[in-house]
Amino acid sequence: QTAKLPNVMVLATGGTIAGTGATSTTTVGYTAATVGVDQLIKAVPELSKIANVKGEQVFQIASESMTNEHWLALGKRVNALLAQNDVDGIVITHGTDTMEETGYFLDLVVKSRKPVILVGAMRPSTALSADGPINLYNAVAIAGSPDAIGKGVMLALNDQIHSARDVTKTNTSTPDSFKTPELGLMGYIQGGKPFFYRVSTRKHTADTEFDIASLSALPQVDIVYGYANMNPVALDAFVAAGAKGIIHAGVGDGSLAARVKPALIAARKKGTIIVRSSRVGQGILARNGEANDDELDFVAADTLNPQKARILLMLALTKTNNTREIQRMFYTY
Numbered sequence: 001q002t003a004k005l006p007n008v009m010v011l012a013t014g015g016t017i018a019g020t021g022a023t024s025t026t027t028v029g030y031t032a033a034t035v036g037v038d039q040l041i042k043a044v045p046e047l048s049k050i051a052n053v054k055g056e057q058v059f060q061i062a063s064e065s066m067t068n069e070h071w072l073a074l075g076k077r078v079n080a081l082l083a084q085n086d087v088d089g090i091v092i093t094h095g096t097d098t099m100e101e102t103g104y105f106l107d108l109v110v111k112s113r114k115p116v117i118l119v120g121a122m123r124p125s126t127a128l129s130a131d132g133p134i135n136l137y138n139a140v141a142i143a144g145s146p147d148a149i150g151k152g153v154m155l156a157l158n159d160q161i162h163s164a165r166d167v168t169k170t171n172t173s174t175p176d177s178f179k180t181p182e183l184g185l186m187g188y189i190q191g192g193k194p195f196f197y198r199v200s201t202r203k204h205t206a207d208t209e210f211d212i213a214s215l216s217a218l219p220q221v222d223i224v225y226g227y228a229n230m231n232p233v234a235l236d237a238f239v240a241a242g243a244k245g246i247i248h249a250g251v252g253d254g255s256l257a258a259r260v261k262p263a264l265i266a267a268r269k270k271g272t273i274i275v276r277s278s279r280v281g282q283g284i285l286a287r288n289g290e291a292n293d294d295e296l297d298f299v300a301a302d303t304l305n306p307q308k309a310r311i312l313l314m315l316a317l318t319k320t321n322n323t324r325e326i327q328r329m330f331y332t333y
């Protein structure tokens with residue numbers, strides 16, 4: 001270890017960054033999650049100039065298979081490592097499909113101001129112009145930077161830094177897939193140094209009220225998607241299967257279809273918490289906007305997309321069933 005360099009832990013979970021294809025031009029139809037963490041680190045010898053890097057293989061999965069149980073294990077491991085004096089920051093290598101979700105989960109449960117950076121790749125490690133090595137280099141640079149302290153969990157891809165709360169995957173396959181439309185990215189990485197321009201005003205990490213230390217499971221929360229001709233079949237099935245909460249990913253401003261609204265009201269009467277969000281992807285889903293949430297006893301998702309609203313609702317339900325309290329949380333995080 002070099003005393004003047006930061007100590008950065010790389011926790012590997014799988015994904016395309018650890019993927020291998022049949023040929024150098026294979027950019028779809030490759031196998032994710034095959035390369036181990038030691039090999040990922042060895043592929044970027046430049047890392048030793050910017051940090052003392054240690055690797056740990058936490059999982060080896062494609063991120064479409066990420067579960068609440070993986071999140072609890074990962075969150076606890078991150079908190080344990082960040083409590084150590086010899087860890088200055090953490091990089092998590094991850095599949096890109098659900099990276100924004102894991103990032104937001106950690107943003108809500110990490111109890112430290114030290115940097116936590118999620119990183120992935122859109123091209124497998126065997127591809128021409130693979131983006132994994134430069135993304136990993138950039139992520140380690142951010143995780144070891146004092147400038148990244150206290151800014152919440154971030155995603156680093158394509159030379160850009162995004163807040164986990166606001167970022168989303170926008171393209172199935174291109175390297176510039178991750179965007180924070182409208183609210184804006186936080187900054188750039190250039191020459192191995194992060195440059196920050198923007199931070200979220202929402203609470204996160206060290207200021208969070210959520211604590212997973214004693215949790216072995218999270219409450220079941222599912223998402224029902226809005227569309228023309230929507231019907232209540234999926235909603236009713238989720239409720240019958242024991243969902244404690246439902247995210248209604250409604251059309252537009254979260255309007256409730258005439259055929260679905262009675263089923264939502266019935267679900268709420270049975271105790272299920274209903275959060276109205278939107279499939280649109282941008283903008284505020286306002287309380288008492290397109291539906292009277294006071295009267296229906298529903299919650300509005302504010303600017304969270306449905307998959308992130310699901311995470312906040314799960315954590316909220318570990319503390320309360322009170323919809324006013326849950327609404328406060330949706331305006332806080």
Ligand SMILES: NC(=O)CC[C@H](N)C(=O)O
Pocket residue numbers: 014015016017032061062063064094095096097098120121122123
């Ligand atoms: N680019 C990617 O990482 C996608 C690979 C895979 N579906 C995953 O999310 O792990």
